[in-house]
Amino acid sequence: MTAEEKHVIKWGAKQPMIAPLRFPDLAARAYVCRRCGTAVARMAGEISVLGRPAVTTYENPAGIACEIVTLAGAMHLEEAPEGMTEHSWFEGYAWRQAACAGCGTFLGWRYDAVLPGAEPAVFHGLLVAMLRRARPGPPAESTS
Numbered sequence: 001m002t003a004e005e006k007h008v009i010k011w012g013a014k015q016p017m018i019a020p021l022r023f024p025d026l027a028a029r030a031y032v033c034r035r036c037g038t039a040v041a042r043m044a045g046e047i048s049v050l051g052r053p054a055v056t057t058y059e060n061p062a063g064i065a066c067e068i069v070t071l072a073g074a075m076h077l078e079e080a081p082e083g084m085t086e087h088s089w090f091e092g093y094a095w096r097q098a099a100c101a102g103c104g105t106f107l108g109w110r111y112d113a114v115l116p117g118a119e120p121a122v123f124h125g126l127l128v129a130m131l132r133r134a135r136p137g138p139p140a141e142s143t144s
């Protein structure tokens with residue numbers, strides 16, 4: 001069921017559907033922290049890294065599957081000061097942990113290229129399960 005159909009059922013067709021944008025500075029659709037709603041990336045920033053789809057599931061050394069989305073830019077994150085290359089899912093990139101600046105929840109990683117000339121030089125890989133997509137529509141709307 002679409003957001004419009006839900007709206008018609010709840011409010012009737014004559015009531016115009018108001019689009020509550022929680023982040024007026026991000027008219028484009030955004031990824032926000034699932035816990036506190038802080039905007040952390042634009043959905044338009046999804047990129048393919050090393051030829052892989054933007055949303056890919058990786059397994060960490062503990063055997064836990066992590067579905068992450070790779071993004072060309074991110075914001076409102078607190079990042080660890082040092083990067084590590086051990087167990088990196090992206091060859092040639094050092095990872096560092098990134099947490100939501102709004103509530104401190106761990107959201108994923110920032111990746112920095114360790115070799116000059118690598119493209120992209122920096123990107124973020126954030127855990128899909130920890131994010132919500134914010135878009136015009138009822139606040140309860142969620143596509144994940």
Ligand SMILES: [Zn+2]
Nearest residue numbers: 033036100103
């Ligand atoms: Zn948060």
